[in-house]
Amino acid sequence: MTEQIRIARVEALGQDPVVLRHPAPRSADGKVLVRMRAGALNFADLLKAKGQYQEPQDAPFVAGLEGAGEVIDAPSSSGLSVGDRVAVSFPGTLAEVIAVPSVACHVIPDRMSFEQAAGFLVAYGTSHLALTMRAGLREGETLAVLGAAGGVGLTAVEIGHALGARVIGIARGPERLETVRAAGAADVIDSTNCPDLKSALRELGGVDVVYDPVGDTAGLQAFGALRRGGRFLVIGFAGGKPSALPLNHALVKNIAIHGFYWGGYRQLDPQAIRTSVDDLLRMFENGRLAPVAGQVLPLERLSEAYQLLRSRKSVGKIVITM
Structure with a gap:
């Protein structure tokens, strides 16, 4: 008899x-x-879920883009064995059992919990590849992170600090800013009490790299604080729409604008993903990264988790246990 599992x-x-x-x-x-x-x-x-993702999928489909679990069957060519603990990045991870290509699986260290591993690949992978490969962040430079308390922003703060940059974290509310500071931000800005982010960043000396998962007005104002030769990373548009960046300023100040979509590297440069994840797991093993699951909820409370995600009030990743 075929096993029955729960899926979202x-x-x-x-x-x-x-x-x-x-x-x-x-x-x-x-x-x-x-x-x-x-x-x-x-x-x-x-x-x-709204059909607005850059890689749309017709319904019905199983939700989720990443997670972690144990290998229960694997072909010999995969290099994986039954019982291996793996982090997985592939569409359809919110199910109790999934079938995925071996390249989507990464063996995790023994001391990394499934809750930590579940949200590790996309957020940490995005920040690491974007900051190292695209922006070329260097030790001693200043990095401004928008949405710094969010699932992906918090990893940018942590990785930027680990790479030796001075990090300025921008987020909403004192509690969230405490988390941002604990992740390695040297300075923090409360976006709820900052009508002029451009001036606030300039008062802190300006920035070399902007990491922007927010877009809209916040991205535009942070762009204005970039020094000559700065780099602007377009990560996402949680603010509702892309920023209308002034390309004439990019020209005059020799600013580079980099669009970055981690999932696209599966086709663009899959080896870059593998190398980056290996680097990140070594950083974790060496104690340089400490993934935090912001909210952990069981699968039966999935609707609550989606509401929490939609509200943008969560700190770090929202993790669903199965």
Whole structure:
């Protein structure tokens, strides 16, 4: 008899996923079966459910873009063994058992919990590749991180600090700013009490790199604080729309604008992802990174988790346990 598992499925675009029972996937050629222990939510999950993600998918589909669990079956060519603990980045991770390509799996250290690993790949991978490969962040430079208390922003603060940069974290509210400071920010700015972010950043000496997962007015104001030769990383648009960046200023000040989508590197440069994740896991092993699961909720409270994600009030990643 086929095992019945729980999955979180988006039944129609414009709706949040619902938890239901479904037959478990079976072993397939070249695929690795993973019993998932935890999954993490990203802002992209909201966009995907609305049909607005850059890689759209017709409903119905299983939600989730990353998670962690144990290998329960793997082809010999995969290099994985039954019992391996892995972090997974692949569409459809909010299910108790999934079948994925071996390249989507990364063996995690013994001391990394499933809750930590569930939200590690996308957020840390995005920040590490964007800051090192695209922006070329150097020791001693100043990095401004918008949305610094969010799932991806907090990792940019932590990685920027680990790389030797001076980090300025911008977030909403004193509690969230305390988390940002604890992650390594030398200076913090409360965006709820800052009508002129450009001036605030300039008063702190200006910045060399802006990490922007927010967009809209905040991104535009941070752009204005870039020094000559600065780099602007376009990570996302949690603020609702892209920033209208003045390209004439980019020209005059020799500013580079880099769009960055981590998932796109699966086709663009998959080895870059593998190398970056290996570097990140070494940083974790060496105690230079300390992933924090902001809110941990069981699968049956998924609707609450989506509401929390939508409110943008969470600190760090929202993790769903299975």
